[in-house]
Amino acid sequence: MKIGILGYGNLGRGVEKAVAANADQELVGVFTRRDPSGLQLQTPGAKALSVDVLPEMKREIDVLILCGGSATDLPEMTPRYAADFNVVDSFDTHARVPEHFAAVDRAARAAGRIGLISCGWDPGMFSLNRLYAHSILPGGKDYTFWGRGVSQGHSDAIRRIEGVTDARQYTVPVPEAVQRVRNGENPELTTREKHTRECYVVAKEGADLDRIEQEIKTMPNYFDAYDTTVHFISQEELDANHKALPHGGSVIYAGSTGDNNHIIEYSLKLDSNPEFTGSILAACARAAWRMNSEGQTGARTMFDIAPAWLSPLSGEELRAHML
């Protein structure tokens, strides 16, 4: 199947790598709102093109993977491109999923296309694990821990503080909290008890470090509800030790059947968050194309994808080798 990628930041480059690893997918082009001549693609034969030519390429692209941000890009982008293409996105603003779903559903239905939203690991694989666990053992409790990993949103928030030139923020699960959940204690955990935040900050020469540290630790929503540590380091140290984008975490579900308790845990340890998310998007593109080929239209999430549709293997092969 023929794949287009819209957007060429970290996530778009992750999708490109994933498409190259999938023998049944071919990258037609990467589309950008910037000057396409500035893009250095990794895929031989694929073209960097302006978004302006997308409307002319309806027939050449089976699925368009949207690699924009959830805050402002995707709410506009996904419904818009669902009018011309089967689309897949990684929309991750949990609270706004219902309205995004509705907007994509309207556009995709009208166009006879599939719009698959919120594909990634959270939302995505973590959501699936919450759903499977709740469906098997109703009445239990799910816990989600994120990290240890880089939160790009929190890193950006620190970089906006006056006197900061660069920053990396790691979200870290509290080991004691994870252990209590694994033990089946069903604890009630506050935000502060679940995660801590570690910040590596490069400050301008002469900046007031105490003020920066205070501004970080008291920042509403981002840091004020957490125990936060701030380390001031040099740009060289940040570049040497904190340039990667690792992430991960776990969904732990504690359920029971009467007196018997059961713990279900799904965990990820990822060297590269955008490359892993990009790999999920590429697998979801396969499913979107199949759903649409069978005549399905409208918005979908990973909840609606029969797992076999994510795989290039046939039903016979899957049953023989993976069941």
Next chain:
Amino acid sequence: MKIGILGYGNLGRGVEKAVAANADQELVGVFTRRDPSGLQLQTPGAKALSVDVLPEMKREIDVLILCGGSATDLPEMTPRYAADFNVVDSFDTHARVPEHFAAVDRAARAAGRIGLISCGWDPGMFSLNRLYAHSILPGGKDYTFWGRGVSQGHSDAIRRIEGVTDARQYTVPVPEAVQRVRNGENPELTTREKHTRECYVVAKEGADLDRIEQEIKTMPNYFDAYDTTVHFISQEELDANHKALPHGGSVIYAGSTGDNNHIIEYSLKLDSNPEFTGSILAACARAAWRMNSEGQTGARTMFDIAPAWLSPLSGEELRAHML
């Protein structure tokens, strides 16, 4: 939906508990090849009935959950009852899945029913995790560890040895092997390197304990490829400490995107293997009924179930609360 259970051993009782915990399911009856008057059901209002009356109850049962054994019961039972009912089984002889699937598919298609096979945790949830991981990161390697938990097949094998009156066998993953996989070392592991076997054996008075131990340790297929320890204990000790049926394990997948490595792990820690498996069967019954209500017929596995179909919640509720 109205549920029937065929077979009332450990698994059938586990399904009964699960159906009672599902607000949208009602247990019509438990069917047995034995004298139904000998069955003590836990569900108020449900009847214990002979299998002989099943053909008369096609209209009263939406899904029949088959709780027989994989060795001899299910290969005959699942195709047979798929001719009259939507059926769900936990067929777990991995090597014989293709022929079982084909037989169930023929019967269910001819009857316009759904036959959902191999629902449980392995095959079942573990299979799904192998499939999701391979689909996201092609070219990686999956490892499955079972335990610590009671293997009923191995316990039975020990009980067949002359001079043995009772036995419990625990399958135990080798911690160093699990750790190497989690570290992303991609080791090649022999059978012996992955699991050990612990046996708790009650012998007849005066029995030759050395001979029994040797017979266990050298038993082909069951024990000869493993490091096995044998503990002789009294019946009282076995009854006091080894009557439960805990199990669990993990599927660990090591994949990569170029230079970046990713570890995906799904693990279960179950106080009761049959009650957890029964809970999966009950959730799968919900999906089987929905698939058939939408006009689908033939054999299916959990690979073919859109996850949302396992849940009693609507698409809107799932997206709002679990995505």
